[in-house]
Amino acid sequence: MEQITFESLPLPEPVLEGIRGADFKYCTPIQGAALPLALAGKDVAGQAQTGTGKTAAFLITIFSRLLKKPPQQPKGRGRTGPRSLIIAPTRELARQIEKDALLLGKFCDLNIVCIYGGVDYDKQRNQIKDGVDILIATPGRLIDYYKQKFFSLKLVEVLVIDEADRMFDMGFIQDLRYLLRNTSPYNQRLSMLFSATLNFRVMELCYEHMNNPEKVTIEPEKAVVDEIAQSLYHVGHHEKFDLLLGLLKQEEGEKVLIFCNTKAVAERLETKLKHNGYNAGQISGDLHQKARIRVLENFSAGDLDILIATDVASRGIHVDDITHVINFDLPQDPEDYVHRIGRTARAGKKGTAITLCCENYAAHLERVEEYIKNQIPVVWADEELFLKGKPGVPPRRVKTKRPPPRKSSSDNRPPKGNPRRRRPTARPAR
Numbered sequence: 001m002e003q004i005t006f007e008s009l010p011l012p013e014p015v016l017e018g019i020r021g022a023d024f025k026y027c028t029p030i031q032g033a034a035l036p037l038a039l040a041g042k043d044v045a046g047q048a049q050t051g052t053g054k055t056a057a058f059l060i061t062i063f064s065r066l067l068k069k070p071p072q073q074p075k076g077r078g079r080t081g082p083r084s085l086i087i088a089p090t091r092e093l094a095r096q097i098e099k100d101a102l103l104l105g106k107f108c109d110l111n112i113v114c115i116y117g118g119v120d121y122d123k124q125r126n127q128i129k130d131g132v133d134i135l136i137a138t139p140g141r142l143i144d145y146y147k148q149k150f151f152s153l154k155l156v157e158v159l160v161i162d163e164a165d166r167m168f169d170m171g172f173i174q175d176l177r178y179l180l181r182n183t184s185p186y187n188q189r190l191s192m193l194f195s196a197t198l199n200f201r202v203m204e205l206c207y208e209h210m211n212n213p214e215k216v217t218i219e220p221e222k223a224v225v226d227e228i229a230q231s232l233y234h235v236g237h238h239e240k241f242d243l244l245l246g247l248l249k250q251e252e253g254e255k256v257l258i259f260c261n262t263k264a265v266a267e268r269l270e271t272k273l274k275h276n277g278y279n280a281g282q283i284s285g286d287l288h289q290k291a292r293i294r295v296l297e298n299f300s301a302g303d304l305d306i307l308i309a310t311d312v313a314s315r316g317i318h319v320d321d322i323t324h325v326i327n328f329d330l331p332q333d334p335e336d337y338v339h340r341i342g343r344t345a346r347a348g349k350k351g352t353a354i355t356l357c358c359e360n361y362a363a364h365l366e367r368v369e370e371y372i373k374n375q376i377p378v379v380w381a382d383e384e385l386f387l388k389g390k391p392g393v394p395p396r397r398v399k400t401k402r403p404p405p406r407k408s409s410s411d412n413r414p415p416k417g418n419p420r421r422r423r424p425t426a427r428p429a430r
Contacts, residue, residue, distance in 0.1 A: 004032040006060075010039060012067045014107040015060060022103050028053035031060075033216045034192070039064060043191045043213040045206045047198045050339055051346050052218060054194045055100050058086070058160045062134060063108050065158050065190060071133075081152040082113075082128075082135035085159050085183065087176065089166040090138065091116040091289060092296065096318040097136050097162065110134055117141045118289025125150055139167075139175040146182070153183040157190065164195040164202050173205075180209040187211050196335065224338060224372050227345035230353045232365075232376040237358040239386060241272060244328060246385035247354060248278065248306075253324035255299070258308045259340045261329040261361070266308045269328060273306060275394035282308035311336050319343070324352045330361040334371030 003026040006019045027035065030048040038044050038061040048054045062084045071083060088094040098114035105112065110133040115124045117140050128135070128151055135142075135151075146153065159180075161167070167176050183189070191210040195202050198215065206213050224230065235243050248256065260266040263284035273280040281295040281304050298304040300319045307319075311331065322344045331337050337355075344351025355376060357365055369375050 003027065004035075009035060011060065011064050012108075014067060014109070015063045015104070017107040018063070018104040019060070021106060022056075024056065028056075030054050030216065030218045031057045033218065034058075035060060037214045037216070038190065038192060041190060043186075043210045044193070044216055045198060045203070045210065045213040046192070046194045046216040046218070047196070048194060048218045049196055050342050055097055055162070056104060058162070058192045058194070059097075059101050059104050061190070061192065062086075062158045062160070063105050063110065066110060066133060067108060069157065081155050082132045083155065083157050084134045085153065085156045086134065086136045086162065087142065087160070087167075087179065088136065088138060088162045089170050089172060091118065091292070092318075093163065094136050094138050095293070101134060101136065105134075112136070115141045115145065116289070118292075139172045139179065142179065143175055146179070153179070156184045159183060159189055159191045161191075161193040161205075164193050164205065165197050165199065168201055173201075176205075177209075196339075224341060224353075224374070225345055227350045228341055228353050229350070230341070230355070230376050231379045232355045232357055233379055233381050234357050234362075235381065237360055240328065240356050240358055241269075242386040242388060243356060243381055244326065245276060245387040245389060246381070247326065249387065250385065251324055251352065251354075253352070254305075255302070255319070255322045256306045256324045256326060257319075257322050257340075257343050258306060258326045258328050259331070260308060260310055261331065263310050265329065266310050269308050271394045272389065273308075275392070276390045278306055279304055280306035280308060284310045311340075320346070321349070322346075322351065324354065327353070327355040330355055330357050330364055330368070332361065332364050334364075334368045337368045338372065 005026055006016065006024060009027075011019070030046055030052045031054075034044050034046050034054075034057045038057070046054060046057070066083055086094075086097060088097055094114055094116050098112060101112050111131055112134045113124070113127045113132040114136040115128070116138040124141070125145060128145065132151075145151065161176070167173055186209055191213065193202070193206055193210065193213070198206075198217065203215075233243060233247075244258075258269065260269060263286055266282045266284045267286075270280050270282040281298065283292045283295050287295070295304065295307065296319070299307040308328075311333075325341045325344045327337070327340060331340060341351075341353035344353060365376075
């Protein structure tokens with residue numbers, strides 16, 4: 001099949017300049033299938049795996065649509081709402097979309113704002129009030145601002161729902177339906193939805209809130225690309241960390257991403273790896289958003305060699321040049337296995353995916369292999385591959401304590417009640 005070039009598509013020159021700046025020339029399969037439909041004004045429901053270029057497909061559509069059509073509202077502070085809305089399930093994914101939008105839309109002169117929970121509330125609110133053309137948001141923070149009437153969604157010209165299946169998995173579907181009910185009518189906007197699977201519940205959402213969407217399915221022959229060298233080690237739970245140390249020494253990965261099933265394991269693993277001399281960091285549910293951003297930026301810049309993550313971030317990590325993905329825990333959901341190891345071998349590069357299968361999660365192996373339609377090659381570890389960790393107990397993670405509440409003038413008043421029942425003050429030692 002002949003590849004489609006971006007230059008052959010009816011795109012405005014500012015959009016083409018951004019595409020050239022990103023060094024894009026040929027459309028990926030999902031871009032080649034979705035872009036002609038969307039540029040012609042047809043709604044699109046696209047199925048494609050992560051890393052296939054779907055983000056660029058909807059961003060290019062948005063830029064082209066907004067540049068060709070003059071805004072219905074005045075530009076600048078006091079505008080009534082965004083012209084385009086992109087809804088993403090996770091903070092990491094929303095930030096990655098913003099990063100791609102700033103790159104591809106560099107010459108479009110469109111105001112792009114990204115909002116999500118866990119960071120400066122007032123700053124994001126003021127960004128919206130200053131005027132926004134393209135609003136990228138997670139459901140929770142978006143609804144919070146919307147209910148306070150900081151903006152309207154009635155003038156949205158292009159709506160994008162990214163990773164719709166993940167919205168269902170994370171329990172956001174009611175929030176999503178609320179937002180869609182309050183957005184401009186489906187026949188007055190262009191809508192695009194992308195999902196790893198277009199199952200019944202996702203398609204039901206499409207038919208309910210989109211205008212006869214064209215279904216675009218890019219189904220790879222294999223769920224996992226050939227560029228990923230997969231291997232699996234059967235190991236007892238009590239020996240997993242020793243084997244991990246041996247693998248890290250043997251593989252000498254430049255950027256290693258390790259996945260765990262729980263935040264407790266992720267935190268413990270970070271502590272033990274640091275204790276053994278590795279430059280490691282972790283992102284999980286308990287980590288403050290600013291700290292998560294800092295850890296991801298350090299990993300992306302190469303200042304951090306090992307990143308440990310739970311599945312809450314598996315679809316939001318878009319870091320170039322990850323050489324190894326290690327499943328310290330075998331995931332319970334087969335789709336998570338594909339999303340995890342899909343973080344490596346991107347853009348045609350090669351990568352390595354190693355899975356440690358212990359007795360706690362061995363029951364999920366059959367489902368994973370059935371989903372990827374292949375058996376993961378088993379490697380039996382020699383005794384030399386099990387390395388004992390550094391002796392001593394790793395220091396425990398110290399959680400930051402909240403500062404004590406500020407005293408008010410009332411704190412200086414004498415306590416109420418019977419003074420005889422007051423707690424006596426301690427006398428100084430002689």
